[in-house]
Amino acid sequence: MKKIVVPGEEIEDENVRTHVYRDNGKKYSMIHGVLYKTEGYSKIIPLTHRYMPKEGDTVIGIVESVKYGGCIVKLNAPYDAFLETREDYEIGDVVSAKVESVSEVKDIKLGNERKFHGGEVFDIDPSKIKRIIGKKASMVTMIKEKTGSKIFVGQNGRVWVKDGDIEKVEEVMRKIEREAHETGLTEKIENYLTGDK
Amino acid sequence: MKEKKLMKKGKRLDGRGKEDLRDITIEAGKLKRADGSAYLEWGGNKIIAAVYGPRECFPRHQRSPYKARLDYYYRLAPFSVEDRANPKPSRRGIEISKVSAEALSDVVFLEYFPNTTIDVYTVVLQAQAGTRCAALTAASVALADAGIPMKGLMPSCAAGKIEGEVVLDLSKDEDQCGEADLPIAYLPNKDEITLMQMDGDMTPKEYEEAVDLAVEGCMKVYEIQKKALKEKYRQFNEGGE
Incomplete structure (x- = not known):
């Protein structure tokens, strides 16, 4: 019920x-x-909420400023995160990383980072991320197969897409975002992608 | 000799009885860019409310490691009243923003978001008495629409006195020519009054009557608020699966 x-x-x-x-x-x-x-x-x-960083989440962030020994990353959350790294990053770089720790005053540390080269990033409602991934990643795997794109979904409501039909991917994800509270969504989206609506 | 004008045979100028509200419609999620929003029409009042945040708090010295700060902006649009309203924040606007922010701070779980700000913007597009109550009502729907944890929705409503009689929800003429106005905001599930102001004179007995009447009005507004939020997902099939 x-x-x-x-x-x-x-x-x-x-x-x-x-x-x-x-x-x-x-x-x-x-x-x-x-x-x-x-x-x-x-x-x-x-039904909707703002993303709050949690230990163990894999997120997609955008580098905001570079400091000695690391950089500050924007996470689509109320708080910015710090990524400790020796590699060179530039402002505007897109990285995926794991949230290593969140203190009680919300100091956030990232680790296990990976830089993305090319592709596009867009934001969706973080409460709809579970629907976009689907049970055992069924939804996102299906979208990858149908559009031929590389897709990476962060827990913070950010999606990175490269190759294939990027516009179609965004369109489909916006549709999922709108209809996330409905039942039988994977089937509906599959029909939508194959063309017979 | 003063002529009686505002009440005729127990009915008011607009045909309402003493305990009737004006027509209210609320729509949640009207604005795409805001995190949460609501549009409200209350008689002749037209108000839009938008919520942003929680976001990082600037300037830094205003942040608190214990809780979020809640900013409330109440503005009259220049075209909202009969003469052009000066768009600069007025004494009245600043005061309403302050008391409304304090009322909402009691309702939102601010301690969940240390070091942040939550912005609540309300703009009165068309004013016709009772805008502070209408704006608070819309703001509380917008906050819920933004997914911010709250103790409950907070309806707000005014009672007043015209020609010696206590009535609910004053219209423009009643507000200007009446004897008293008492806006309150009320938290139904805790039975708490979070905002109360009064303009004019009332006897203690009339005051108590007015508070009871305003609380009753708030409960009616509360039902409309709940309906607005549920209406947003109306294709949603309840009970299924």
């Missing part, structure tokens, strides 16, 4: 633990999201 909830709506389900707060023994939703309910398992998924 699923249901749209708004901030302040009372949640009676005991299993929901994220995106809720307690007050006077009652539970309320904190965000505008969808409450999914299956047997013994329920959760609230936000």
Whole structure:
């Protein structure tokens, strides 16, 4: 079962633990999201949110400034991250990296970096990233096959695309972003890509 | 001898009863570039609200490692009132921005985003009394639309006194010729009043009556706010799977 909830709506389900707060023994939703309910398992998924860096995420960033011993990277998040590296980077370079640590005042350190050469980057809503990747990466693999592009999806809502039909990839991802809350999406997108809508 | 004008046979000038609101419509997610937005029409008021952030806080000395800062901008568009409104921030605009920011700061979980700012912009495109309440109502929908964690939606509504009677949601003539105006913002699930201002005179009894009436009005606005947010994803098939 699923249901749209708004901030302040009372949640009676005991299993929901994220995106809720307690007050006077009652539970309320904190965000505008969808409450999914299956047997013994329920959760609230936000319909939209800003990306908050989390340890272990793989993200795509853009180098903002180069310092001694590393560079500052923009992550499409409220906070900038620091990438410690000995390699030469220039302002505007696109890198993928892993979030190594996030301190309590949100000092973010990156590692395991890889530089992208060429290609295009665009931003999408971070809450829709799971839909773009799909179950066991089914959606993104399908898009790669159909368009012949190289695609890399960062957890922070950034997508890097190179070769193939880049415009088509962006168009499809915007469609997924718009229709992420609907069911049977992979099938729909497959039909959309092969042409019979 | 003063002539009675604002009330006739228990009805007001625009045909409303004492406890009726003007027509309200809210649409969430109107603006593409903003992180969250809402458009509101409340009688003759037309207001657009946009939310950006949380983003890095500048200037640096204003950031706090404990919580985010919430900035609220209330502006009257130059064409919103009868004479041209000077676009520079007025004394009134700055005051409304301040009290509204304080009201919203009680509602948003600011401690989740240390060292950041959340910007809430409201622009009154057309004004017809009760704009601070209307702007706050729109702003709270826009904040929810931006995916910012909140204690709840915060409706806002005014009550007032015209010709000795306590009424809900004053119109322009009632606001100008009436005796008192009492805007409040209210957090329904915690039963808290987050903003209260008063203009004019009321007896303690009238004041209590007005607060109760305004809270009742807020509950009606609250339902409209909830509907606006749910309406945004209306193709969504509830209950399925």
